[in-house]
Amino acid sequence: MSFDAAACIGCGACVAACPNASAMLFVSAKVSHLALLPQGQPESKRRAMNMVHQMDEEGFGMCSNVTACEAECPKGISVENIARLNREYIGASFTSVK
């Protein structure tokens, strides 16, 4: 699964396809890729928080489960990664990670 998420090339097709201009598929692919590697564990909570906050700051829209991103992704990145990002983010929200 880590290597599936690692296939993301950052092309932005997911954002372009989304009616909300959400970058959740791209961000979740990066968070999943690193969160699933042993080397990525120490910073996993802080990474999820920081990447979501940066995504919001950049003005990307919210995910409303349209899944057009998955349909358009040339690398077959699954929306399951968005669910993982949400779990990572919620988990981090309950800790004092900044």
Ligand code: SF4
């Ligand atoms: S469309 Fe797929 S490969 Fe391109 S940035 Fe989005 S998740 Fe990554």
